[in-house]
């Protein structure tokens with residue numbers, strides 16, 4: 090972490106000839122269990138990852154904004170009013186679009202120099218967009234001489250996604266990144282818009298978690314996600330409830346439309362699985378947590394239809410090895426999260442390599458997560 094903060098400070102100095110006034114580290118997140126529940130008042134359990142985004146910012150005169158990222162070499166040379174003007178015609182995309190969204194939600198729009206470094210993979214379901222957004226908002230808040238208030242910051246970051254980038258997401262990503270505590274998982278209650286750390290000491294019990302980037306393309310993701318959000322809202326309306334999270338399994342049985350019934354059943358049963366996983370972890374019942382991950386995958390695949398053939402085949406292979414696995418994040422391709430005995434790691438790697446070779450898919454990227462990381466943090470000034 091220290092090395093990264095130094096690197097981003099050095100890059101900032103190379104580009105702007107001075108040292109930054111604020112440097113923030115915003116980690117990626119992985120949903121352990123509880124996906125597609127947050128926009129319907131349900132529960133989720135997440136962890137911050139060791140991979141993160143570092144944002145360094147300094148002041149500039151006369152509303153001038155210069156912002157670069159080493160991720161793809163994108164560079165923007167503009168002004169705060171121009172960014173706000175671009176924010177008038179969403180949906181926005183790319184580096185300039187993200188900056189326009191951030192500058193549009195800020196109460197005051199300062200001039201700034203910004204440099205971003207990241208080792209968080211983009212577009213694989215680990216919340217790279219929310220991490221950059223929160224890092225930027227935090228750094229610009231400090232530049233403006235204001236204190237950081239995490240609940241307000243998470244809502245501003247959500248507005249960037251919803252109003253400017255055109256993604257009707259809930260608060261899962263933003264809360265996970267902002268509120269995570271080292272060595273704990275985070276239990277998120279979307280109805281209460283709250284999050285609290287819960288013990289998740291899998292490592293002490295000889296278990297390991299992995300995030301597996303299957304390389305399965307997420308082409309349908311944006312449209313599919315919007316459609317699921319609409320279907321879930323239609324299910325809540327059909328039940329005359331404010332959200333599906335407030336429904337019971339009995340309520341779901343009253344839904345006559347089979348598609349809406351499946352969508353609602355996923356949300357209700359997934360929240361119950363989150364509760365069960367927190368309880369099982371508290372009692373050290375890791376085999377039960379793994380079984381819940383598998384049940385969650387089945388529900389996301391059959392009832393919510395956000396899996397893909399490659400995700401399903403990979404999850405099935407992991408189950409055969411005695412490892413629990415589920416699609417994580419929005420789905421429609423992307424990554425799996427898995428949990429199993431740490432001693433299984435080499436077997437898991439060779440078995441997946443064989444499967445992917447047989448299928449002619451590029452090798453999957455398996456990232457071990459030894460323990461949960463901390464959330465958004467100022468790492469330099």
Ligand code: GLA
Nearest residue numbers: 124125258259260261418419
């Ligand atoms: C994306 C969204 C989140 C959440 C997940 C699915 O990551 O940004 O709000 O809905 O998908 O759980």
